[in-house]
Amino acid sequence: MNIKYKDEDKLLILEITEEIDHHTTEKIRRLADYEIQRRSPKRVIFDFNSVVFMDSAGIGMVIGRYKTASMIGAKMEMINVRESIRKIFEMTGVLKIIPVVKEEILVEENV
Amino acid sequence: MKKMCDNEMTLEFLSKSCNESFARITVAAFAAALDPTIEELADIKTAVSEVVTNSIIHAYDSSDEIIKIHCKIIDNEIIIEISDTGxxxxxxxxxxKPLYTSKAELERSGMGFTIIESFMDDVKIESIVDIGTKVTMKKIIKKDDFSENEDTYNFLNKGE
Known part of the structure; x- marks a missing residue:
């Protein structure tokens, strides 16, 4: 996972760099929770640009991180979600609580 | 009589979570002979991943048990049978049922079977307590009917 943080915006971007299944979620979960708790961001963004595969394990994973973020008052969004993955999120109504936003509004470079 | 393109394969592997990706990639490679679209292939991979994960999480307590996959290609259909002895x-x-899970503590969403059912054309679950579970799924790979595919038809008939 690549981690970017912009201090002045209190923006934490977590770029997932692997396929998301039951096997990989454990590690993603641990790292993401650690970063969210450590940085106390106002806004957390999951970047799915490098995620080519996700099964239902991803649903529990993002909802779990949404809970972690909510506890510290941060909002959560997702970017670069490809169609096959969006389909899975749509089936469960995840997108109503964690919306997919356009990439342009983000910081232009790594921090 | 079997057609030339009909095919069959069997796969056996340990109930380790790292085999979830091995299983879906292998089945996808086998299904590739049917020339599926990227979307159809993604559906197959997701369904296989869901069933194999279920066997790993729910059927077995240890990671040294066997999960078996048997795949058949008949005409333009792939039939995938995944079984455990858990x-x-x-x-x-x-x-x-959507959202039902017996493993909420593992952040399981309870959407596995719902996803399988919406991504595959037919799903059958057979299970006997203490004997095991077998999930049989079918995916029909839609073939473009040549005469119905206007663009290709027009393209090939140009310049005649």
């Missing part, structure tokens, strides 16, 4: 499912109707 605990079995007591109440299949309940397990099929």
């Amino acid at each position: 605990k079995g499912i007591e109440d299949i109707e309940q397990a099929r």
Whole structure:
């Protein structure tokens, strides 16, 4: 996972760099929770640009991180979600609580 | 009589979570002979991943048990049979329900079977407690009918 943080915006971007299944979620979960708790961001963004595969394990994973973020008052969004993955999120109504936003509004470079 | 393109394969592997990706990639490679679209292939991979994960999480307590996959290609259909010899499912109707999970502590969403059913064309679950579970799924790979595919038809008939 690549981690970017912009201090002045209190923006934490977590770029997932692997396929998301039951096997990989454990590690993603641990790292993401650690970063969210450590940085106390106002806004957390999951970047799915490098995620080519996700099964239902991803649903529990993002909802779990949404809970972690909510506890510290941060909002959560997702970017670069490809169609096959969006389909899975749509089936469960995840997108109503964690919306997919356009990439342009983000910081232009790594921090 | 079997057609030339009909095919069959069997796969056996340990109930380790790292085999979830091995299983879906292998089945996808086998299904590739049917020339599926990227979307159809993604559906197959997701369904295989869901079933194999269920066997790993729910059927077995240890990671040295066997999960078996048997695949058949008949005409333009792929039939995928995934079986374990684990605990079995007591109440299949309940397990099929969206958002039902017996493993909420593992952040499981309970959407596995719902996803399988919406991505595949036919799903059958057979299970006997303490004997095991077998999930049989079918995916029909839609073939473009040549005469119905206007663009290709027009393209090939140009310049005649």
